[in-house]
Amino acid sequence: MSKDNREEIPQWKQDFPIQQKEATHVSRREFAKFLTLLSGALAVGNTAIVVKSLAFPEKPLVGEHPICLESEVAEGESFQFEIQGSKTIPYLLINLGEGEWRAFEQKCTHLSCAVKYRHDIGQIECPCHKGYFNPRTGNVIQGPPPRPLPQLEVVIREGQVFVKAQNT
Amino acid sequence: MSDFRQSQNEAHPNKTNILLTGIILLLILFVTIQIWFLFGALNNALQENLNFAITTAVGSLAFAFASFWLLRYLPEPIKNSKKK
Ligand code: FES
Numbered sequence: 017m018s019k020d021n022r023e024e025i026p027q028w029k030q031d032f033p034i035q036q037k038e039a040t041h042v043s044r045r046e047f048a049k050f051l052t053l054l055s056g057a058l059a060v061g062n063t064a065i066v067v068k069s070l071a072f073p074e075k076p077l078v079g080e081h082p083i084c085l086e087s088e089v090a091e092g093e094s095f096q097f098e099i100q101g102s103k104t105i106p107y108l109l110i111n112l113g114e115g116e117w118r119a120f121e122q123k124c125t126h127l128s129c130a131v132k133y134r135h136d137i138g139q140i141e142c143p144c145h146k147g148y149f150n151p152r153t154g155n156v157i158q159g160p161p162p163r164p165l166p167q168l169e170v171v172i173r174e175g176q177v178f179v180k181a182q183n184t
Numbered sequence: 185m186s187d188f189r190q191s192q193n194e195a196h197p198n199k200t201n202i203l204l205t206g207i208i209l210l211l212i213l214f215v216t217i218q219i220w221f222l223f224g225a226l227n228n229a230l231q232e233n234l235n236f237a238i239t240t241a242v243g244s245l246a247f248a249f250a251s252f253w254l255l256r257y258l259p260e261p262i263k264n265s266k267k268k
Contacts, residue, residue, distance in 0.1 A: 044204045045258055051211035052251040058218040059248035062241040065225050069234055162227075 075101060077168070077181040083109055083119075086175045092135035096122065099179075107168060108133060108140075109177065110151055117170040119179045120154050126161040140165070200259045207254055214247045 033039050042050075081099055089095045091113040098106050106122040110133045120140065124131050129144035133151060140149040147159030154165035168179040193199070221240035 055251040056248045059244040062244040066237045066241045
């Protein structure tokens with residue numbers, strides 16, 4: 017009675033076969049195990065999202081931040097600034113005219129391109145995929161962005177522009 | 185010498201094939217659903233929708249356990265025990 021072929025070949029030899037065909041061959045059993053591993057990795061990733069948002073919640077902006085002088089931004093112009101927090105977020109300050117000011121996060125809610133204010137059409141435009149936002153509310157007017165732009169409240173005191181988190 | 189396992193394999197030569205195909209199809213289904221969950225959770229994490237993230241994480245873990253448990257049913261490779 018001959019012994020089983022597999023049992024005669026030690027494991028280390030199976031892992032380093034002589035024939036290239038054997039080295040590149042993936043058996044169905046190995047493929048199934050690989051899929052299982054992938055499934056485990058996906059579950060770990062999904063859990064990591066929950067852990068991250070539970071353990072490191074994003075802190076809302078506290079206090080007022082001075083940005084610039086009122087006279088520095090003409091009507092219909094916009095001004096870029098950044099606020100250092102748990103991460104640095106770029107914002108866009110817009111002077112809509114007639115004393116109306118707005119501040120929005122500058123990252124498009126679609127794929128994070130930088131948006132810019134266009135006074136000629138009175139809309140905030142994302143040049144990447146032609147997304148348009150309402151410059152008063154930040155709502156999406158057109159295009160692929162799924163959510164409105166996050167907004168900050170603008171306060172003007174003695175010619176100086178401040179921003180703070182909304183409804184605080 | 186022939187035993188029960190060997191005569192089974194000879195009587196139903198397709199059994200291993202069908203089992204493996206079934207298991208692999210199920211695994212692909214699980215992984216697809218998990219990718220879908222993960223995609224949704226990533227989108228919703230941005231919106232601070234924690235409930236959705238938790239639900240998909242639990243579902244994804246359940247699928248992962250199901251996948252590991254499925255491996256129990258992987259058929260042994262048919263041993264090449266033909267007599268010379
Ligand atoms: S990144 Fe702004 S529309 Fe796509």
